[in-house]
Amino acid sequence: MKAAPFAYCRPDSVDEAVDVLAGGDAKVLAGGQSLVPVLAMRLGRPGTLVDITRLPGLDSLVIEDGQLHVGAAVRQRTIERSAHVASVPLVARALPFVGHRELRSRGTVCGSLAHADPAAELPAVAACLGASVLVRGPRGDRVVDAREFVTGAMTTAVGPDELVTGVRFPVARDGEGFGFAEIARRHGDFALAGVAVRVRGDEATLAAFGVSDRPVVRELTLDDPTESALRPTTDALAADIVDTDGDAHGSRGYRARLLGVLAARELARAHREAHR
Incomplete structure (x- = not known):
């Protein structure tokens, strides 16, 4: 099968992306490794895809204030090969189990969290570590505890007019x-x-x-x-x-x-x- 017709939007800023999402009937496209098969099988028919892969700041991968910040556009393979991943050993151990190398080269860390598959590795890692998920919407920015982020199978605390902009994993401590x-x-x-x-x-x-x-x-x-x-x-x-x-x-x-x-x-x- 082929995907149903949809409009394609590549915004220039996070705020513009949020405005498009607030218009309704839109889905975020980052890695697309979960979304594209859903579209191809016509299990989902969004009117607009909002491509966030080139938005400024969403490719951030830095350690600051004792946390590893992973932007919403960071590929799983990027963090897997980064020296920063050693600061969060549980993420390093989980990533090789996420799909296959080719999928990790396109799929994003935040995309896996947002997809919220019950059998996915990264939502469990985030919950175990007490990570923080960063969300922006029309009402501004907010932070969601990873243990409260997934509310059910394929369902999260993110509203249809909101965008996950990143996740913060606490770095490992001695002992x-x-x-x-x-x-x-x-x-x-x-x-x-x-x-x-x-x-x-x-x-x-x-x-x-x-x-x-x-x-x-x-x-x-x-x-x-x-x-x-x-x-x-x-x-x-x-x-x-x-x-x-x-x-x-x-x-x-x-x-x-x-x-x-x-x-x-x-x-x-x-x-x-x-x-x-």
């Missing part, structure tokens, strides 16, 4: 450890279950993805950080948070089993890293 893992049918496929983990001392933050309609974040205290000792806790956690229906790729019980194993393994790994 922190991280873990990331997922299981998919093939590399680059959507995750059946996955975890992003940050450990500081004996306190851990875990974000699970692919098992609900949004990333699910839990705070844990690691009294005994060995993988075998953690399994009862992570199995109970998985049974509580996995609520996705089964499909041809795996039942609900199978996903819960995967999550319990992955969570225990990555929590133990992150704890060792934090205390080395």
